[in-house]
Amino acid sequence: MLSGECNCGKVMFEAHTHTTDVYVCHCSICRRHTGTIGNAVVVVEKDAFRWVSGEHEICTWRKPGHDWQIWFCRTCGSQVPGENDERRMFVPAGLISVGAENLRVAHHIWVDSRASWDEIGPSGRRHAEEFRKGS
Ligand SMILES: [Zn+2]
Numbered sequence: 001m002l003s004g005e006c007n008c009g010k011v012m013f014e015a016h017t018h019t020t021d022v023y024v025c026h027c028s029i030c031r032r033h034t035g036t037i038g039n040a041v042v043v044v045e046k047d048a049f050r051w052v053s054g055e056h057e058i059c060t061w062r063k064p065g066h067d068w069q070i071w072f073c074r075t076c077g078s079q080v081p082g083e084n085d086e087r088r089m090f091v092p093a094g095l096i097s098v099g100a101e102n103l104r105v106a107h108h109i110w111v112d113s114r115a116s117w118d119e120i121g122p123s124g125r126r127h128a129e130e131f132r133k134g135s
């Protein structure tokens with residue numbers, strides 16, 4: 001099981017999953033959002049995900065003209081889990097406080113968009129743009 005919380009502790013969540021895959025996105029939108037190389041998330045089935053507290057503390061913002069939305073704590077500004085697609089949630093890997101020891105970077109996406117100073121580590125497959133199975 002994975003569980004975690006935002007910086008102020010109001011938003012707490014848990015996910016019953018055996019996944020160990022971390023996806024690192026190097027796109028310019030994630031980069032601006034975090035102020036660093038991009039974003040690192042774990043993707044879990046919605047059925048396996050549960051808010052423990054603070055769901056009403058969450059704000060969202062959608063970037064106009066893009067298929068990109070972010071969920072964040074209105075008190076501390078930490079990124080929090082959000083909807084990945086109709087059946088799955090994404091969980092920001094850095095929020096995970098229990099269960100993180102087994103996580104490994106499995107995929108780097110939007111590698112061709114990375115910052116000039118972004119040095120990608122040895123772990124994980126590289127995808128020039130969005131994630132594609134098998135590539
Ligand atoms: Zn917070």
Ligand SMILES: [Zn+2]
Pocket residue numbers: 025026027028029030031038039110
């Ligand atoms: Zn991105």
